[in-house]
Amino acid sequence: MYEIIATVTKYALTFTIYWFIFRIAKLIYQDIKTMTVWESAKVTNPHLKLLSTLEGNDKQTVTEIFPLITGTTLVGRGIEAQIIIADPHISSKHLQIENTVNGYVIRDLASANGTFLNGEKLMKPLILKEGDEISLGVSKMIFSEGRE
Amino acid sequence: MDKFVDANSKNNKAISPVHLVALVDIGLFALLSIRTGVFEPFIMILGGTKIVLTYTMYLILKKLKMGDPYIALIVALLASLGLTMQLRLSTEVGTKQFIWFLLGMGIFFVTTFIYHYFHKRIRAIWLFYGLMLSLFILTLIVGVRINGAKNWIIIGPFSFQPSEFIKILFVYFMASFVSNPEKLEVELKGQKITSKWILMGLVFVLLGFFVLQREFGTALLVFMVYISTLYVFEKAVLFSVINISVAGAAAFMAIQVLPHLQTRVTTWLHPFADIAGKGYQITQSLFAIGSGSFFGTGVGLGYPQFIPNVETDFIFSAICEEMGIFGGIAVIILFMLLVYRGMKICLLLRDPYTKVVAFGLTTTAGFQTFLIIGGVTRVVPLTGVTLPFVSYGGSSLVSSFLILGLLQALSGSILREESFNDEKNHNKQ
Numbered sequence: 001m002y003e004i005i006a007t008v009t010k011y012a013l014t015f016t017i018y019w020f021i022f023r024i025a026k027l028i029y030q031d032i033k034t035m036t037v038w039e040s041a042k043v044t045n046p047h048l049k050l051l052s053t054l055e056g057n058d059k060q061t062v063t064e065i066f067p068l069i070t071g072t073t074l075v076g077r078g079i080e081a082q083i084i085i086a087d088p089h090i091s092s093k094h095l096q097i098e099n100t101v102n103g104y105v106i107r108d109l110a111s112a113n114g115t116f117l118n119g120e121k122l123m124k125p126l127i128l129k130e131g132d133e134i135s136l137g138v139s140k141m142i143f144s145e146g147r148e
Numbered sequence: 149m150d151k152f153v154d155a156n157s158k159n160n161k162a163i164s165p166v167h168l169v170a171l172v173d174i175g176l177f178a179l180l181s182i183r184t185g186v187f188e189p190f191i192m193i194l195g196g197t198k199i200v201l202t203y204t205m206y207l208i209l210k211k212l213k214m215g216d217p218y219i220a221l222i223v224a225l226l227a228s229l230g231l232t233m234q235l236r237l238s239t240e241v242g243t244k245q246f247i248w249f250l251l252g253m254g255i256f257f258v259t260t261f262i263y264h265y266f267h268k269r270i271r272a273i274w275l276f277y278g279l280m281l282s283l284f285i286l287t288l289i290v291g292v293r294i295n296g297a298k299n300w301i302i303i304g305p306f307s308f309q310p311s312e313f314i315k316i317l318f319v320y321f322m323a324s325f326v327s328n329p330e331k332l333e334v335e336l337k338g339q340k341i342t343s344k345w346i347l348m349g350l351v352f353v354l355l356g357f358f359v360l361q362r363e364f365g366t367a368l369l370v371f372m373v374y375i376s377t378l379y380v381f382e383k384a385v386l387f388s389v390i391n392i393s394v395a396g397a398a399a400f401m402a403i404q405v406l407p408h409l410q411t412r413v414t415t416w417l418h419p420f421a422d423i424a425g426k427g428y429q430i431t432q433s434l435f436a437i438g439s440g441s442f443f444g445t446g447v448g449l450g451y452p453q454f455i456p457n458v459e460t461d462f463i464f465s466a467i468c469e470e471m472g473i474f475g476g477i478a479v480i481i482l483f484m485l486l487v488y489r490g491m492k493i494c495l496l497l498r499d500p501y502t503k504v505v506a507f508g509l510t511t512t513a514g515f516q517t518f519l520i521i522g523g524v525t526r527v528v529p530l531t532g533v534t535l536p537f538v539s540y541g542g543s544s545l546v547s548s549f550l551i552l553g554l555l556q557a558l559s560g561s562i563l564r565e566e567s568f569n570d571e572k573n574h575n576k577q
Binding site: 002003005006007009010011012013014016017018019020021023024025027028031082084085086088 | 470
């Protein structure tokens with residue numbers, strides 16, 4: 001008697017377990033769909049691209065995209081920053097990028113190692129242009145207005 | 149029951165995954181309670197407790213919006229399979245496992261609720277290293293040897309394996325390194341040694357301690373987590389290759405010198421050469437998986453007790469025998485989904501420290517699963533690690549639930565805190 005029950009249940013159980021897996025996978029799929037929309041929104045709006053140099057290789061790759069929305073974005077190593085970069089040569093509050101009527105203004109926050117805009121040390125706040133290269137510590141970031 | 153239906157789902161008629169977990173529980177526990185021919189209410193009580201706990205956990209996480217709703221559910225299903233398999237092998241062991249499961253759930257809730265209060269304060273790399281070393285030294289002094297590995301500490305009626313907690317501490321150690329590497333820089337005779345080389349030295353000392361305790365499985369696990377963290381967060385390709393070659397050379401030497409390791413490798417390569425002796429365990433495991441066929445023999449109808457250590461290392465073979473290869477594949481898929489969710493949590497976090505913690509915890513669980521499932525199916529040499537959430541063992545279950553609690557806390561309160569800070573900065577303008 002037990003054998004019959006166990007045999008019937010084993011099919012039912014396998015079915016239920018796979019049903020569970022299917023449900024979870026479906027929910028995850030919906031999740032990914034919304035995430036892709038959010039990822040592409042990041043690129044079409046003004047953003048910063050973080051470049052990184054692979055060890056023993058001069059080729060630079062974009063590792064992360066940080067969106068700039070409204071207000072002020074703080075860049076640094078500390079936990080208060082909106083863009084946190086783990087680089088020992090960066091101050092905890094290194095620089096800020098402010099959204100003004102004239103465009104995005106970059107300002108160095110008296111960082112220890114300074115900020116370089118297109119290779120020149122940033123002394124006073126400047127308005128960022130498409131493709132500007134911001135160097136801080138050993139990291140490099142590219143400013144982009146975003147594209148449609 | 150309508151309020152339990154997942155709000156995310158477009159089709160509100162679809163059954164929520166939590167009901168499916170309950171359905172599996174009802175099936176498995178009911179089957180076990182009538183296995184001996186007479187109805188055993190005790191097992192039904194255990195099953196009822198498990199179902200009530202699953203619903204409570206799900207509703208708490210859902211109502212308080214404590215982050216990812218899936219990881220806890222996936223683990224709930226894995227735990228059902230594990231618990232019922234233990235109860236089926238022996239009621240005594242299964243009951244003990246159930247008590248550990250209750251303790252694990254408690255630890256899961258405590259971690260989830262309180263972790264975010266102090267996660268910003270614990271970033272001291274030397275503290276974590278010191279803790280790991282003291283656990284090792286404690287084990288070496290008062291440790292007890294069970295099954296060839298001197299890695300147990302016995303206090304009164306309780307025994308636990310410190311290495312299960314060392315692997316979690318190691319994740320925090322790596323996270324502290326990635327977020328503050330300059331803390332490891334040492335100046336020697338005016339020459340600066342890069343923090344990476346110091347890290348490599350420290351990690352190899354740890355691996356040495358593992359080898360002293362004959363814990364090769366955990367050593368391999370910790371090393372895999374170390375390499376993947378280096379590769380992902382430091383992008384140190386060359387450095388990873390150097391590490392792998394040094395460790396590979398050391399492992400090769402160890403195989404030549406230590407007979408214990410040599411046996412493991414030979415039984416992996418030629419299990420059928422000594423089928424009655426050294427190869428007995430692994431061949432019995434292979435026979436069990438084979439006899440299970442597609443749908444298994446049915447719970448309670450196989451002979452998994454022929455495999456030595458079936459309740460700890462070889463639980464996957466027992467599942468394969470009684471629930472079939474479809475059951476086994478389901479377990480693997482469940483772990484894959486768990487790892488996927490962990491990686492998703494890691495990607496959503498912004499602070500490098502918590503990012504590494506999420507990544508490290510996920511890879512620890514993932515690699516551990518790979519090592520033991522690979523071990524019992526003869527893909528990789530057998531190493532004595534446990535299958536998280538399924539294998540018998542108090543330390544293993546508690547540390548697995550600790551990992552789950554930490555991931556849940558990272559996905560809930562900490563992610564929320566980060567977005568809350570964003571909002572605060574917005575409103576200031």
